[in-house]
Amino acid sequence: MSDKVFLNGKVVEHPHEIHHHVSPVRHYQVVLGALFVLTGLTYAVSFASLGPASLPVAMLVATIKASLVVGYFMHLKYDDRYNLFVFLGTLIFIGIFFGFTLFDLESRDALNDDQRTFTRVEEDFNNTGVKPAVGISNDPQRLAEFEAKHGGEHGAGHGAEAGAGGEAGHGGAEH
Amino acid sequence: MSNAHSHAAHTTGEHNPHLAHHFDTMGQQAGAAKLGMWLFLATELLMFSGLFLAYFVIRGFYPDMVLGAHEYLSKTAGGINTCVLLFSSYTMAMAVRSAQVGRPNNQEDAARIKKYLILTLLCAGIFLVVKYFEYSAKFEHGMLPGKFYTAHLHGYDIEGLPHIFFGVYFFMTGLHGFHVVIGMAIMVWIYLRASRGEFSEQNYAAVENAGLYWHLVDLIWIFLFPLLYLVK
Numbered sequence: 001m002s003d004k005v006f007l008n009g010k011v012v013e014h015p016h017e018i019h020h021h022v023s024p025v026r027h028y029q030v031v032l033g034a035l036f037v038l039t040g041l042t043y044a045v046s047f048a049s050l051g052p053a054s055l056p057v058a059m060l061v062a063t064i065k066a067s068l069v070v071g072y073f074m075h076l077k078y079d080d081r082y083n084l085f086v087f088l089g090t091l092i093f094i095g096i097f098f099g100f101t102l103f104d105l106e107s108r109d110a111l112n113d114d115q116r117t118f119t120r121v122e123e124d125f126n127n128t129g130v131k132p133a134v135g136i137s138n139d140p141q142r143l144a145e146f147e148a149k150h151g152g153e154h155g156a157g158h159g160a161e162a163g164a165g166g167e168a169g170h171g172g173a174e175h
Numbered sequence: 176m177s178n179a180h181s182h183a184a185h186t187t188g189e190h191n192p193h194l195a196h197h198f199d200t201m202g203q204q205a206g207a208a209k210l211g212m213w214l215f216l217a218t219e220l221l222m223f224s225g226l227f228l229a230y231f232v233i234r235g236f237y238p239d240m241v242l243g244a245h246e247y248l249s250k251t252a253g254g255i256n257t258c259v260l261l262f263s264s265y266t267m268a269m270a271v272r273s274a275q276v277g278r279p280n281n282q283e284d285a286a287r288i289k290k291y292l293i294l295t296l297l298c299a300g301i302f303l304v305v306k307y308f309e310y311s312a313k314f315e316h317g318m319l320p321g322k323f324y325t326a327h328l329h330g331y332d333i334e335g336l337p338h339i340f341f342g343v344y345f346f347m348t349g350l351h352g353f354h355v356v357i358g359m360a361i362m363v364w365i366y367l368r369a370s371r372g373e374f375s376e377q378n379y380a381a382v383e384n385a386g387l388y389w390h391l392v393d394l395i396w397i398f399l400f401p402l403l404y405l406v407k
Contacts, residue, residue, distance in 0.1 A: 022272060022275045022276055023272065025269070025272070028265055028268050028269060028272070029265075031265075032261065032262065032264075032265040035261045035264075036258065036261065039254070039257050039258060039261065042400075042401050042405060043250070043254050043405065045405075046250065046401070046404075046405035046406065046407065049407065050407070051407075054406055054407045055406055058401040058402070058405060058406050059398075059401070061401070062397050062398050062400075062401050065397045066394050066397050066398070069264060069390055069393055069394050069397065070390075070394065072268075073264050073265070073267070073268045073386075073390045073393075074386075074387055074390045074391075075383075079209070080206055080209070080210075082210060083209060083210060083213045086210070086213045086214060086217055087213060087216075087217070089217070090216075090217040090220050090221065091220075093221065094220065094221065094224040097221075097224060097225075097228065098224070098228055098231070101228055101232070102228075102231065102232075102235070105232060105235060
């Protein structure tokens with residue numbers, strides 16, 4: 001090898017050798033033992049009533065087990081750091097996926113109430129006679145259905161119907 | 176064998192027959208293969224994460240139903256399968272290790288790799304047999320996903336919408352079981368290659384990558400088991 005390989009400004013000795021790390025058998029045996037013990041622990045804990053703490057505890061134990069498998073059986077502890085980067089990068093993206101979805105589910109009901117998402121169109125039509133600006137009025141068929149459902153004309157007397165019609169109309173939108 | 180870094184031979188004169196022409200060294204070749212495997216495992220994790228998220232969403236929507244329905248899964252069967260899978264992960268790691276320290280063209284060392292592969296295959300088989308009994312019990316009791324759910328006709332009164340829980344249960348464990356089957360096929364392939372004496376300390380990337388796949392199957396089960404079978 002005539003060309004030198006540099007890392008952090010220093011020459012790397014023997015850059016192209018296989019740096020495989022061979023774990024002693026004992027390591028694998030100890031890890032297996034720890035995995036069995038932790039499995040027994042989760043199993044036992046599932047019979048104890050920990051209430052709301054049971055999910056975090058179970059997930060903590062599972063995470064420790066997973067770290068043992070990834071670190072020792074899958075060799076990430078000794079491996080090229082780039083593989084660890086790929087793995088942790090995946091976890092970050094899974095975190096984003098979970099975080100945004102669960103955040104949306106948490107806040108969705110409040111937002112729907114706040115913005116009258118499911119009630120706005122019918123309430124406005126019943127109160128003011130204003131046809132929906134987008135969506136329904138752009139589609140002749142849907143507009144016809146909407147008007148048929150609400151009697152087409154509007155005026156006095158609709159206020160009383162609004163409550164009943166509203167409830168029936170978006171009952172399906174709830175979980 | 177101690178915890179030492181062994182520097183497998185890369186001497187410029189001697190050519191490793193397993194080195195593909197587009198790589199400079201075996202180290203580079205093995206590193207590329209492993210990086211590719213990790214990228215594949217990343218996609219696997221992302222795929223399963225969608226199912227785990229579905230589980231958490233359903234659990235968030237219908238906590239009582241999930242807790243009610245999960246009581247019908249056999250904790251014992253799940254526990255046995257967890258131990259079987261953990262043990263198979265150990266034997267797979269030992270198969271990889273046997274290849275890492277195996278001398279080239281050595282019958283005895285090749286036999287050791289094969290022994291551990293057979294043990295791993297055996298565990299995978301036990302896992303599937305237990306799974307088969309679990310599934311047949313669920314089929315018998317009509318605890319099936321969606322429109323196939325008929326448990327109420329079999330005298331099981333689970334409150335709420337248990338057909339959704341069993342949808343998640345069958346989808347998650349089914350996809351996991353499918354991975355077990357694929358893993359077994361890969362192991363058979365690695366076994367055949369080991370029989371041809373392909374693997375030794377000079378060339379074991381394929382065994383290692385098969386191992387990584389198998390450990391991933393174990394990894395997913397480590398989370399599936401407490402979430403589906405145990406958690407209250």
